[in-house]
Each structure stands twice: as structure tokens, then as C-alpha cells.
Amino acid sequence: MRNIIVCLKVVPKSENIIFDPVTKRLDRSKAENQINEADKTAIEIALRIREKQGGRVILLSMGPPLFENFLKLGVAMGADDAILLSDRNFGGADTYPTALVLSTAIAQIGNYDLVLAGEESSDAALGQLPGQIAEFLDIPQVLFATSVEAEGEKLRVKRRIKGGHETVETSLPVMVSVEMGAVQPRFPDFKKMKWALSQFHLTVWSSRDLGLREEVTGIKGSFTFVRGLSEITPSRRKRVFIEGDVAAKSAKLAELLRERPRT
Numbered sequence: 630m631r632n633i634i635v636c637l638k639v640v641p642k643s644e645n646i647i648f649d650p651v652t653k654r655l656d657r658s659k660a661e662n663q664i665n666e667a668d669k670t671a672i673e674i675a676l677r678i679r680e681k682q683g684g685r686v687i688l689l690s691m692g693p694p695l696f697e698n699f700l701k702l703g704v705a706m707g708a709d710d711a712i713l714l715s716d717r718n719f720g721g722a723d724t725y726p727t728a729l730v731l732s733t734a735i736a737q738i739g740n741y742d743l744v745l746a747g748e749e750s751s752d753a754a755l756g757q758l759p760g761q762i763a764e765f766l767d768i769p770q771v772l773f774a775t776s777v778e779a780e781g782e783k784l785r786v787k788r789r790i791k792g793g794h795e796t797v798e799t800s801l802p803v804m805v806s807v808e809m810g811a812v813q814p815r816f817p818d819f820k821k822m823k824w825a826l827s828q829f830h831l832t833v834w835s836s837r838d839l840g841l842r843e844e845v846t847g848i849k850g851s852f853t854f855v856r857g858l859s860e861i862t863p864s865r866r867k868r869v870f871i872e873g874d875v876a877a878k879s880a881k882l883a884e885l886l887r888e889r890p891r892t
């Protein structure tokens with residue numbers, strides 16, 4: 630196996646997802662962040678394939694400098710290298726320029742047999758990136774995998790379908806997105822974590838390093854724009870707790886049901 634590239638996104642914890650009502654963008658400044666869970670699953674799958682088939686596991690992320698320590702966390706899990714794609718021009722991107730930037734970097738890394746990603750991010754949750762990256766790279770794609778096994782020059786991928794599973798065999802190189810929790814991600818090694826945070830040298834590539842013009846990245850390279858955000862109307866359910874023994878509870882329940890307004 631040659632290079633195994635894992636696309637990794639840093640996302641705010643779900644309870645911290647806040648949108649700026651003016652810019653309609655995610656407000657990361659107040660959020661506590663973490664590696665997207667499905668991407669941790671992808672890292673684990675990459676490490677297991679490397680253990681059997683060799684190769685190098687390279688983590689790749691597009692985002693602001695605050696993503697650096699999360700990439701180092703992935704290195705402490707066992708990845709061989711990590712690259713951050715960071716540039717002011719990349720900000721405000723929808724999925725098209727995000728996929729363009731990631732696939733340009735993947736092509737630049739080169740020598741890859743497998744590109745892994747999570748099935749979707751837990752913030753924007755569009756699930757579009759893996760398919761778009763495969764299209765830009767012109768390689769086959771297998772999405773929503775629950776298991777990935779390398780067999781020589783081929784890959785066997787199991788994916789969930791309605792009512793069962795499907796096993797797909799594919800040639801290399803290939804893009805695979807994996808379901809969150811398909812395997813249990815390992816914990817980062819504590820000693821390696823200390824080393825990664827203090828000594829690991831992370832590669833950072835800008836748009837210039839990738840040879841990408843400003844107009845094709847970030848908000849300028851995007852085709853979709855968020856025009857409105859609205860909150861879900863809070864549920865108007867009235868929670869009533871009925872106390873007492875079974876007979877009293879059932880009598881009270883019957884009374885409440887008889888009295889409830891008809892709609």
C-alpha cells in the first residue's frame with residue numbers, strides 16, 4: 630500500500646454550534662472543538678490497513694491554524710504525517726472550493742492508493758466532500774463504508790444498504806467515506822502526544838503552495854450562499870407527570886385525555 634490520506638475536519642462540539650446571525654457563518658470563536666467523530670473512525674481504519682499492508686498515513690485538513698493541535702492529536706494516534714491547508718483566501722468556502730483545495734493537495738502529495746474521509750461532518754453535515762474529491766481526482770468512490778479491507782491491489786469495502794450490507798471490490802486508488810463508529814478509534818498515545826505537541830513539525834500549505842488562484846478558493850470560489858437561518862420552533866408539548874398508584878394514574882390519564890382540546 631502506498632500513501633493513505635485521511636481527510637480530517639475539526640468541528641465544534643455539538644452543544645457549541647452557534648451561527649453568527651449577521652454573517653450566517655459558523656461562529657468558531659466561542660466553540661470548544663474536536664476532531665469530527667467519523668474522521669477519527671477513518672484514521673483508525675487507515676492505521677489498521679497500514680499495520681497489515683504497510684504504507685504511510687497522512688492526515689490532511691483545510692482550516693484555520695487552530696486545527697494544528699488536532700492534527701497533532703491524530704499523529705499521536707499513530708499517523709505518520711499531517712498537512713494543514715490554511716490561508717485567509719480559503720475562508721467562507723462552500724463544499725466546491727473545499728473539495729478543490731483538498732484534492733489539489735492530495736494530487737500534490739501524490740503516490741496515494743487510498744483517500745479516506747468521514748461520511749459527513751457533524752457541523753455542516755452536507756456529506757458532499759468525499760464524492761466531490763473523488764470527482765476532482767477522477768478516481769472511483771465508495772461511500773458510507775462500515776468496513777474496509779485491503780487485499781493486494783484491491784480493496785474490499787462493506788457498506789450498509791437498506792435491509793442489509795453490500796460488499797464492493799474496487800481497484801486502487803480509491804476514495805472511501807466511512808460511517809462514524811464503524812470501528813472503535815484508538816486513544817492517542819500519551820508519550821507520543823507530548824512529543825507531537827512539542828516537536829512534531831506540521832506542514833502548512835497556502836493557496837500559493839498549491840498553485841491555486843484566489844478566485845477559485847474560499848468565498849470567491851463558492852457557488853452557494855446562505856441567505857437565511859431560522860430556528861426550529863420550540864416544541865409546545867406540555868409535560869405532565871402523573872403521580873400515584875396504577876389505578877390513580879390510569880384514572881388521571883383518562884381524565885386528561887377526555888379534557889384535552891380537539892385539534
Ligand SMILES: Cc1cc2nc3c(=O)[nH]c(=O)nc-3n(C[C@H](O)[C@H](O)[C@H](O)COP(=O)(O)OP(=O)(O)OC[C@H]3O[C@@H](n4cnc5c(N)ncnc54)[C@H](O)[C@@H]3O)c2cc1C
Binds near residue numbers: 638654746752756853
Ligand atoms: C453556502 C455555504 C457557506 C459556508 N460558509 C462557511 C464559512 O464561512 N465558514 C465555515 O467554516 N464553513 C462554511 N461552510 C461550511 C463549509 O462549506 C463546509 O464546512 C465544508 O465545505 C465541508 O462540508 P461539510 O462540513 O458538510 O463536509 P462533509 O461533506 O459532510 O464532510 C465529509 C468528510 O469530508 C472531510 N472534510 C470535510 N471538510 C473538511 C476540511 N475542511 N478539511 C479536511 N477534510 C474535510 C471529512 O473527512 C468529513 O468527515 C459553508 C457551507 C455552505 C454550504
